[in-house]
Amino acid sequence: MVLYHAAVTLVPEMYPLVSMGQTGVTFFFLLSGFVLAWSMNPKTTKRQFYWRRFARIWPLHALTALAAVVLVFATQGDQSVPQLLASLLLVQGWLGDQHWVYAYNGVSWSLSCEAFFYAVFPFLAVRLARLEPGKLFRVGATVFVAAVSFIAVLLALGPGFDWGALFYTFPAFRIAEFIVGVCLAIAMRKGWKPRFGIGVGVAAAIGSFLILEIVDGIAPWHTAGPLAGALCIPGYALLIAAYADRDRCGGRPTFASSPAMVKLGEWSFALYLVHELVLRTALELGPESLAERAAFAVVGIAISIPLAGAAYTFFERPLEARLRNRASSRGPVAEPAEKTGSFAEPAPERTLTEASARG
Template sequence: MADAAIVTGGGDRRLPSLTGLRFIAAFAVFGFHVSVADLFTEDGGVPGVLDVVFRQGATGVSFFFILSGFVLCWSARPGDTMRRFWRRRAAKVYPNHLATALFALAVVVVAGTAVSAGSVVANLLLLQAWVPVESVYYGLNTPSWSLSVEAFFYLCFPLILRVVDRLPRPWLWPLTGAVLAAVCLMPAVALGLPEDLRYWFIYVSPPVRMLEFVVGILLARIVRDGLWIRLTVVPAALLAVAAYFGSGFLPLGFAYVAGTVIPLALLIPAVAVSDLRGTSTFLRRRTMIWLGEVSFAFYLVHQLAIRLVERALGAQTWSHPAGMLVAFAMLALSLVGAWALYQIVEKPAMRWFSGSRTRPVQTPAPSTITP
């Protein structure tokens, strides 16, 4: 049953819990990259626990794609223009990307690692996700492949928003279900491709990942129009956690995205509605908000931090206690690097290039970004 009270009630119109939740998703990706770094000398014990906990950590990217569509639709400004929207997105994303890409390139040069000029250019231009070659889309700073996908989202967002804003209310849930079904069918579609292209198609290809972004936009419209079902945070979170762990047992292609997309799609609006009602959650605490604010920088620097610690300590494996200390060193360096990138690059870039200081996310009036 829909709940219109969230629109007319007196709850907080900002969505701080979604900010806190962003860090949990970023930390899952960090944990995944640590778990595959082969830090430990033995199987079982700590390595086994890390594998169980973070085996599906890469699904955090799916959370980011859905969240991106949700937040952009939620915060769309009446009378905004495409040019202003694209300028704000570029100010948010590109300076951090450029800083980390150049740092990664410097590390590659110092280490004497081979990298092609084409890969460097594609990465700097955020075009790497369009090239179905692992050394390109995962080249330089590995996590930045998702920014290449997001750049495609941003390019298309004004048109998608215009269409979604004009959809009749009765169409919203059926269309959301249809797009989610399409996401779940992509691994089956990929079976018709050469084997070496299947992973790229399912997990990296911008048009395929666009489906999750569209789901986020549709869900924001559903919440905005008071059509959200009576699903609260706790059951939505339990469903997401169960899917996170359970998806690891699915056939490989379905484990990447399809196994978790529906629970994640339900979790984001459930948390947003909780904020609108003014419900207190640990995600709204100051520490979680701060971690959420630096989560984008954390996401971009964490792989570099892992590599730097590995290089500083030498390519070796460790006993369980020593390996955990190494992992904590990677986390600490990632957090320090994220704070520095956020303070030195991200915040100034948002002020200098977006034309205004970042504002709290507000409940928008129905709006279309105009040419």
């Protein structure tokens, strides 16, 4: 995603090489559903769940939105207070108009989708947790087919309309990826074990990119964006399942489980929210030639990584912990399930590193 935004912002000549990067949002939404379902706990009430999700994403979102306000003011950008309020309230993804969806810190549109996913998760989890793995896979497959068919039909019936711009950021459409992630996690919690390793998962993800090359030849890329993302669902789901199974079974460490990658994983949310602001600032400095713009992109990325680390260490993590502790100090951590309306089955004995770090 970082390279994709670097191309969009500074080096459009690089776009054909990294255009698949926009499907990283699909992976993120799948992983979000998987991690929430993988780590859900029967002692967590809906109220606790919503507060923890708020503590997890909103403070850093608000901080980066403030940074975006400063950037817009400094560059005399044409953005309004209502647009800022829509962003802060995380409703911009529903508005359709790209001037609103991408206002201020443009990448925060995905948090608008996440806020919707969080809102429905407790109710969704209750129903899906009652199903056995076979039915869960049928639900996931149905959701996948429905998403692909829906956008494919729209592309066929109205090829001149920019369906991609509308549905790429539309929460009600993107929830398909989240639901598949939830189904996969619950199936694994109930004992399903993939009969393939990481090699197959990686191959499946790469195979998704090959499929997208065909899609790119059929429809304009800006129009086919949501279709491309939906087509990546199976490949990314297999990749997540393979890594989750290895983590659960205590397999040999991989590159993804190295200390450096784990640290980058902890910083990933902060990196996502700060990198485009840094790249936009670099653009405002006026690089003109390809070499200058490429150099500014490299420097921008290099600055974004330690900046994200600092944001995580000194703001995101301590403020989240403080908000969670404040909620816990107001009452018992959990009450009996029948009194609180908890929504999850017991958590698995071994959780993913990702779940324990970001849950």
